[in-house]
Ligand code: SAM
């Protein structure tokens with residue numbers, strides 16, 4: 001049963017079950033609702049890195065922390081296409097392009113991103129972007145370019161949010177998610193475990209996500225990657241059982257959603273990741289880099305898939321591909337210029353002239 005009115009008490013009761021009962025329940029629901037052996041694989045590409053004006057306490061790309069991240073401006077289209085082809089050949093069905101922006105602006109960089117979306121779509125990959133806040137018009141332009149998913153994480157509970165980010169508020173995040181939803185694109189929204197939040201905050205975050213109607217099609221659960229130079233550099237490693245609890249609870253609350261075991265896999269053994277798949281995870285980021293930090297390489301992940309009997313899901317499986325083709329919109333430069341209406345000039349008669 002799909003529910004959108006989960007209460008904190010109901011979610012807490014699930015989240016705090018004995019771990020093996022929780023895993024068993026999540027695995028059962030997973031098997032009832034999904035082909036549990038099929039795992040969706042996305043690759044990340046940072047198309048604009050670092051120099052971000054925001055103060056997200058976890059982020060290596062915030063300009064105000066000195067993290068040593070390699071700052072670069074927007075990548076050229078050709079380099080994006082090359083990276084996308086490489087990801088597709090390695091086995092990814094989706095490319096997620098990330099930009100260290102607070103929000104999208106209506107400028108030439110945004111036009112370039114729209115062209116990147118079209119170009120990657122034409123490779124028959126699912127295309128995702130994570131570019132910060134969007135207004136309704138910008139969301140529609142991305143949808144028209146053929147974007148399949150937009151990632152915008154709520155990150156944590158509303159109560160804990162201001163401890164982590166002060167340069168925008170929770171409502172801003174929900175407004176962007178709403179703008180994405182209205183276009184027909186799919187929503188990817190999740191959060192981070194290990195920011196110093198309480199169990200109640202984690203439950204609170206899952207309440208927000210599971211009360212969205214419809215549920216996000218994809219929910220990434222990230223373990224904090226602690227970055228030197230950020231305020232959260234000294235956070236302890238997230239225990240694997242906490243990731244399992246979050247993934248299993250997400251699976252139970254949102255049975256049909258793709259639950260993504262996201263950042264933090266380099267710190268996990270194969271058996272720890274197996275527990276996460278058992279608890280209902282059915283997606284990963286693959287490729288040796290997330291946005292700026294390391295990730296297991298494809299070869300190791302494919303070996304893991306072999307051992308666990310998992311298979312990659314093909315792009316657009318069970319989805320109306322035509323709905324996500326770029327629309328035939330004309331760019332500003334190529335729009336037909338309408339002939340100006342002829343102005344009728346009345347030529348004065350000789351008698352009028354005098
Ligand atoms: N600037 C855009 C934004 O904030 O929406 C898009 C890029 S941002 C890097 C995308 C997401 O990456 C963040 O919302 C956060 O959930 C995740 N993230 C960033 N740094 C992380 C870290 N050190 N550990 C885990 N997740 C992280």
Ligand code: DTB
Nearest residue numbers: 098130220262263290291292293
């Ligand atoms: C998400 O939830 N996790 C990804 C993706 N969405 C954009 C990003 C993880 C970033 C980890 C830190 C880094 O590599 O910079």
Ligand code: SF4
Nearest residue numbers: 052054056059062100
């Ligand atoms: Fe900027 Fe996004 Fe990093 Fe926040 S998470 S500092 S908005 S790049």
